[in-house]
Amino acid sequence: xxxxxxxEGQFRLPDDALDRVGELDNAVVAAVDAGDExxxxxxxxxxxxxxxxxxxxLPGDDLHGSDVIVPPADTTMAEAxxxxxxxxxxPD
Numbered sequence: 001x002x003x004x005x006x007x008e009g010q011f012r013l014p015d016d017a018l019d020r021v022g023e024l025d026n027a028v029v030a031a032v033d034a035g036d037e038x039x040x041x042x043x044x045x046x047x048x049x050x051x052x053x054x055x056x057x058l059p060g061d062d063l064h065g066s067d068v069i070v071p072p073a074d075t076t077m078a079e080a081x082x083x084x085x086x087x088x089x090x091p092d
Contacts, residue, residue: 003021011052
């Protein structure tokens with residue numbers, strides 16, 4: 001799976017990381033749904049850190065399509081409400 005973090009670049013995640021990405025995505029959705037801003041920031045940071053640490057950064061000139069586009073790290077909870085709803089970024 002190729003994940004783009006807006007403003008940062010693309011990361012190729014190994015297949016064994018996909019379940020954890022889905023779990024983190026669901027945790028962000030739950031925090032947004034609950035209106036829990038501290039939990040949103042914590043879970044969103046965890047999602048971004050996981051993608052960065054487990055993913056292989058792709059060169060900037062690599063033109064692969066992204067399977068998932070994650071909002072930038074400075075996204076507010078209000079902005080995230082448009083993306084992290086229902087099934088989140090990654091459908092179950």
